[in-house]
Amino acid sequence: MKRDITRMGNPVLRQIAQDISKEYLKTDEFTQLLADMKDSMDHYGGIGIAAPQIGISLKVALIELMGFNRYGQEVNLPLTAFINPQIEYVDETSQGFWEGCLSVPGLRGFVERPRKVKVTYLNPMGFEEVLEADGFLATVLQHELDHLFGVLYVDRIKDMRLLTYQEEYDQFIQPPKDEELE
Ligand code: ZN
Numbered sequence: 001m002k003r004d005i006t007r008m009g010n011p012v013l014r015q016i017a018q019d020i021s022k023e024y025l026k027t028d029e030f031t032q033l034l035a036d037m038k039d040s041m042d043h044y045g046g047i048g049i050a051a052p053q054i055g056i057s058l059k060v061a062l063i064e065l066m067g068f069n070r071y072g073q074e075v076n077l078p079l080t081a082f083i084n085p086q087i088e089y090v091d092e093t094s095q096g097f098w099e100g101c102l103s104v105p106g107l108r109g110f111v112e113r114p115r116k117v118k119v120t121y122l123n124p125m126g127f128e129e130v131l132e133a134d135g136f137l138a139t140v141l142q143h144e145l146d147h148l149f150g151v152l153y154v155d156r157i158k159d160m161r162l163l164t165y166q167e168e169y170d171q172f173i174q175p176p177k178d179e180e181l182e
Contacts, residue, residue: 002043003036003054005102012052013103014150017059019084022126034081034124037062046102048140050147053103059084061144065137075136083122085145090132091116097139098174099153100166108169110162111153113142 006012024030033056041049041062050061064079094112101107116134119141123129133141143153157163164173 001036002039005040005044005053006055008104008152008154010055010103012055012057013147013152015052015057016150017050017052017057017148020058020060020122022122025083025122025124025126030124033058033060034062038064038079041102044102048144049102050144052147059148061085061148063140063144065140068136077137080131081124082119082141082145083124085119085121085148087142087145088118088120089114089116090118091134095135095139097136098169099139099143101143101153103147104152104154106166107154108164108166108173109154109157110159111139111143111156112158113139113156117141119145 020030033051037049037051037054037060040054041047041064047065047068048061048063051058061082062079063077063082065075065077068075092114093116095115096110096112098108099111115138116132117138118130118132120128120130131141146152146156154163
């Protein structure tokens with residue numbers, strides 16, 4: 001079921017979300033949470049969503065990037081749930097992308113982040129998995145995982161002149177046909 005998206009200013013987006021126990025992963029409530037996150041992400045057109053964005057302060061985020069084309073480079077990640085994720089920076093050289101967020105509607109900002117990361121997390125079965133990613137996917141991972149630690153992308157914009165409304169972004173910065181990070 002689609003849920004309302006919490007927006008910047010809602011305290012739940014500023015909390016450090018709670019770790020999820022392996023017992024809780026087996027509950028119907030958790031299965032329902034994942035389904036609701038997926039429905040909400042699809043409804044609002046995001047490529048990722050974190051539980052605090054539907055008002056639930058638990059450490060889980062979903063990302064789904066299929067046939068996503070960014071700067072001519074195809075990025076693919078089937079629907080993946082990242083539970084209790086931990087992030088390591090493999091290459092701290094920074095790269096920048098224009099980011100948007102369902103919780104900060106109507107705006108876009110240029111954010112620089114480390115270019116390569118390694119994420120260790122549990123899958124919904126409770127097994128540990130590791131994902132190494134660079135490029136655009138590394139940024140998407142960092143954006144979504146930040147939500148589990150009370151951080152929004154706007155916190156990471158170094159040059160506030162690079163924060164724009166979506167319409168002005170389309171008009172002056174990037175042709176609207178390009179898909180963007182939500
Ligand atoms: Zn976001």
